[in-house]
Amino acid sequence: MKWLFLLLITSHAHAFQILSTVTNSCHESMTLGLVGAGSQEFRQPAPSVLLSRFVATVRQIGVPQDRATQALIKEMDARFNWAGLDDATRYVLASLVAGARMPDTHGFSVIDIDHVRDNHLTDSAQATHMLRNRTDDLSDGNQQAITRTRAQLSSFVTTVLSQYANSQFLTQQTWAFPFYGEVSVQLFGPAFFLGQVSHSIEDSYAHTIRDSNFNILAISNYIEAMEDDIDEDRDGPPHSDRLDQCNMADAFDKMRIDEAQRQLLRVYNQFDSTIAANSQDPAAVESILDDVFIYQAGCVNSNNYCGSEWIAKAREEVSKPYKLGFNCGLVKDFRGPRGPGGFGLLLLPIAVALLLKRRLRT
Numbered sequence: 620m621k622w623l624f625l626l627l628i629t630s631h632a633h634a635f636q637i638l639s640t641v642t643n644s645c646h647e648s649m650t651l652g653l654v655g656a657g658s659q660e661f662r663q664p665a666p667s668v669l670l671s672r673f674v675a676t677v678r679q680i681g682v683p684q685d686r687a688t689q690a691l692i693k694e695m696d697a698r699f700n701w702a703g704l705d706d707a708t709r710y711v712l713a714s715l716v717a718g719a720r721m722p723d724t725h726g727f728s729v730i731d732i733d734h735v736r737d738n739h740l741t742d743s744a745q746a747t748h749m750l751r752n753r754t755d756d757l758s759d760g761n762q763q764a765i766t767r768t769r770a771q772l773s774s775f776v777t778t779v780l781s782q783y784a785n786s787q788f789l790t791q792q793t794w795a796f797p798f799y800g801e802v803s804v805q806l807f808g809p810a811f812f813l814g815q816v817s818h819s820i821e822d823s824y825a826h827t828i829r830d831s832n833f834n835i836l837a838i839s840n841y842i843e844a845m846e847d848d849i850d851e852d853r854d855g856p857p858h859s860d861r862l863d864q865c866n867m868a869d870a871f872d873k874m875r876i877d878e879a880q881r882q883l884l885r886v887y888n889q890f891d892s893t894i895a896a897n898s899q900d901p902a903a904v905e906s907i908l909d910d911v912f913i914y915q916a917g918c919v920n921s922n923n924y925c926g927s928e929w930i931a932k933a934r935e936e937v938s939k940p941y942k943l944g945f946n947c948g949l950v951k952d953f954r955g956p957r958g959p960g961g962f963g964l965l966l967l968p969i970a971v972a973l974l975l976k977r978r979l980r981t
């Protein structure tokens with residue numbers, strides 16, 4: 620029955636998608652592209668030099684040889700095709716990707732639906748994804764959500780810098796292998812926490828309505844959209860499945876992903892300079908975050924967010940609540956502008972489940 624949950628739930632990723640059996644690897648690709656790895660279309664022409672610094676550090680301290688950590692590196696290697704890269708580089712990249720995935724998985728497998736759902740529907744989980752809490756109402760709610768995300772980012776920035784200053788590079792984290800369960804792994808901390816910084820900044824280009832200068836006009840709301848308790852004037856625009864896509868062949872997606880990666884590249888290179896100066900002062904990195912999170916008040920639902928292109932795109936595919944029903948599964952609520960039409964999608968997972976059952980029997 621888990622396959623039914625998997626198909627119904629993970630087909631709607633929370634934030635830019637992370638790789639699962641049915642979704643694309645947006646966060647992973649955007650993040651790896653900053654250091655010149657991953658799929659070609661996301662690779663930056665001048666990747667960050669921070670990767671070389673991290674790899675040099677790992678060559679000094681060594682790659683952890685425990686079975687769990689080695690298995691994680693091997694799994695990532697197989698997914699992202701790091702053949703030809705040395706052990707230290709693969710370890711740094713694996714730690715970076717683990718960090719970029721962590722806000723969506725919290726160390727659990729993406730097929731562990733109970734955890735994934737619980738994580739996404741708590742107020743405390745929203746800040747990592749640059750989303751509103753239930754209490755973030757009206758214009759003040761935008762500012763509150765930004766402040767909360769910024770505070771969390773600041774703590775990651777401080778962590779990365781202090782790990783370098785104190786030469787405490789390893790961090791123990793939980794990682795889940797599909798159909799196996801959770802294990803404890805030792806990751807390269809600076810890359811792991813930088814991966815989390817990357818996730819939040821990337822999400823700030825999926826969960827906001829921005830203007831043509833990339834100023835933020837509104838922060839989206841996932842939690843109340845999923846609970847079917849959203850009043851856009853009060854709660855902000857509902858989370859949009861359309862803005863979670865990262866199709867670089869699409870001009871709108873390319874425009875905002877290029878900007879997200881441009882800003883992230885600045886963040887990575889500033890980390891490199893600050894660490895090179897043996898400093899723990901986060902001010903220079905913070906000033907780049909200031910640029911990413913400029914809030915422009917006054918563009919709201921009643922004036923259609925001053926005609927932002929982002930709201931038109933967001934409304935192409937607004938996220939719908941999930942309802943308990945249909946046997947043991949959660950089903951998407953298909954009411955809305957397109958009218959009822961969920962039956963085809965309900966039949967699909969059933970067909971797949973039957974096929975799987977048949978295959979397992981033979």
Ligand SMILES: [Zn+2]
Nearest residue numbers: 633634748822
């Ligand atoms: Zn997210």
